[in-house]
Amino acid sequence: MEERYNFDTIETKWQKVWEENGQYSSHEDATKEKYYVLEMFPYPSGNLHMGHVRNYSIGDVVARYKKMAGYNVLHPMGWDSFGLPAENAAIQRGVHPAKWTLANIDNMKKQLKSLGLAYDWDREVATCLPDYYKETQRIFIEFYRQGLVYKKKAAVNWCPSCATVLANEQVVEGRCERCETPVERKALSQWFFSITDYADRLLDDLDTLSGWPDKVKTMQKNWIGRSEGAEVIFHSEQGIAMPVFTTRPDTLYGVTYMVLAPEHPLVEELTSEEHKDVVEAFVRQVSLQSTIDRVAADTEKMGVFTGSYALNPLTNERVPIYLANYVLMDYGTGIVMAVPAHDQRDFEFARKYDIEVRVVIQPEGESIDGETMTESFPAVGVMVNSGIFDGLPSQEALSQITAHLEEQGLGKAMVNFRLRDWLISRQRYWGCPIPFVNCPKCGTVPVKEEDLPILLPTDVEFKVGGDSPLAGSESFRETVCPICGGKATREIDTMDTFVDSSWYFLRYTDPHNTQKPWDRSKSDYWMNVDQYIGGVEHAILHLMYARFFTKVFYDMGWTAVSEPFKNLLTQGMVLKDGTKMSKSKGNVVSPEEIIEKYGADTARLFILFAAPPERDLEWNEKGVEGCYRFLNRVWRLFYGLQDTLKNREAHDQASSLADKKLRALLHGTMKKVTSDAGGRFNFNTAISSLMELVNGLYHYTEEVAIEEQNHSLLVYALSQLVCMLAPFTPHIAEEIWHQMGHDTSVHSMSWPEFDEQALELDEIEIPIQINGKLRDKILVSKDLSEEEIKALVMSRKHVKEHMEGKQLRKYIVVPGRLVNIVVQ
């Protein structure tokens, strides 16, 4: 054993050995319980950042721990490798996206390997490779057959900078999630997945995900946005049907006007001749207003009268029809029945445009007046001004009015969702081509499966802001119809990259299958993912899309599970100086430099030690040094003892007091690390208890004379220590393990099992409180009865002093924990 902890040599050596041994390849084994641990695969930007290091270090500890705990572990890695940056690189530097991407993968793979992560690289997948996207295309066609894919002309979110459309989910505060350019609305013919067909199940099954953080579940719940109410059909005086969605059919008698979204298709028809100019001006004004302003909650409500009237289906009352900026085209029907007395937005609008406010629900024991009220009354109460429903509690009226509407054919109970169908076409090159052709005779039809994959062409030009590069490729565009054989053109859109990542966790179970995405027997063995780990930024998009895909697969009989991820851990960010690391702030710490300076084991140890996984972590180089110091301390511990312990057998036995204390410390550590690392994933406290064990071992060797030391116990303790270090710092653990004379890997050892009895010492320390304040401590034999302990306690000098002149009220004992004396 060398005197110095030479991390560089050690890490290179063991990474090579592990790779040569195929130590981490995984196979189905029906005799063993499986454990599938997965970290969100990265986009191959070219370089690993600290967020990756954190994500993958956490996953690696879980994988290594579970393997030692006896599970058959699947721990794969791959690349989410389609996407815009590759195309931008092509435009800016003239490198083909494929070349750029594959070079990046190469580099990042090297970096991942230098961290010593236990991946089964035989299962590596890259979504941009034809063997993968062939299956993405197959899945797309299959979804089409299931009626879950359709194409329609729709007003879409257009990012002028990315020159492509975005899903609703990718628009954040009216801006492109990626480049923050304000998003425009554009009418285009686009492909959609019918994710709304699954809205109810996506919502309901959240309740089955007990291993997910509430935060993520709540976010998804809000995003799906289920609300119950009714559809009510109003008609304009001319007889045009105007369906509305309302959650408050009980306020139907309070409707004093109607509002349409300015971009509603019925606007033209409903606008009277003399109002045409004002209406058109208003529509233009709103369309010029950026989405950002329009969406902001504090934007002033504005509207315009169309000149038309609608009839209330219950009363036939005539109410004016307005357009207003506060009504959204893509929620409900884009038409709202306005009840100013009981809805704050309608109230503000009505006051501004001097429209009647009519109270139809009175609060219990109060009387409000539409003329004088200063805000709407949205709560429950007693019905008034509502014909035959007067006097009813409003909750009751709600269901009665709904039933009444249904009877009369004027409306029906309805559930409405905020979730929209998923728009997946992108007018880009570097994505999975949509495997459809447009035939003048047969229409839009899928290609034949035997013709898959539809490969990305290579004769393309990449230029700034132009059309999709695929549009310019004749070899790609021109084809024949799979049905009639006549001339046809291919779809030139590619898929949103979230499609690729919605099924990769299934591909890992059978990554080399050329006949289908995966074989069911393989997915049945491995699925679902026992532990999924990644950033909370994917709480809605990726995680909901992956859930949607899995449910469709389940319905098609492709999987036995309908939820992909059993347990989810959302790790916190890595911060520097209190903010996210970013190039523009110049506070980026490169993993490569840290590994070079301190080694992968130190880097991993720090990132696991500095904070629990869910919390944000402040990067601190001093802290890194502390971890490096600890590993050196571990190294020296073994180095200093190597001669003494040579050829000594390990025995888990203790007789002297010092030995028993050491043994109790060891088993206490085993217990703590087992529950922290294997149970609640609090790696920071697991590591701190390993530090305490190392400190304790030093104390033992320093305080107990060498001839009094129990060397067999020491050997035992040291080997258990190495085993427990193995998941966190795999290289140094492996090196020391071999230095101790073993010739098999420490990573294939069994996880240490602790002995509860070892924790019980002959003497225990009992704190003594007087009136709840700590005053003294005594050391007592564990066999002493409560009476004997009480006698000892009462005889203590401190206790006597504090009780002087006072009366004993109560004597409280928590057995084995503490004593509290209450005096007055």
Add this chain to the structure above:
RNA sequence: GCGGGUGUGGCGGAAUUGGCAGACGCGCUAGAUUUAGGAUCUAGUGGUUAAUACCGUGGGGGUUCAAGUCCCUUCACCCGCACCA
């Protein structure tokens, strides 16, 4: 505005079931070793105080023999959603 979260030494954090607040690490102080620096080791390190003692988990109040932990109230910060009819 609604929903979720966090608040503990100079700093990162610990306290899993109401039972010794501050584990572990960083930093700091003193000492040993060293020509010196570094590295390493030892001791100390919440605040006030000469001591005894008192105070102390964002603030205020409560329950309890006992509260960081439970209840009420209030403040600050972070994240998500945000005209959703």
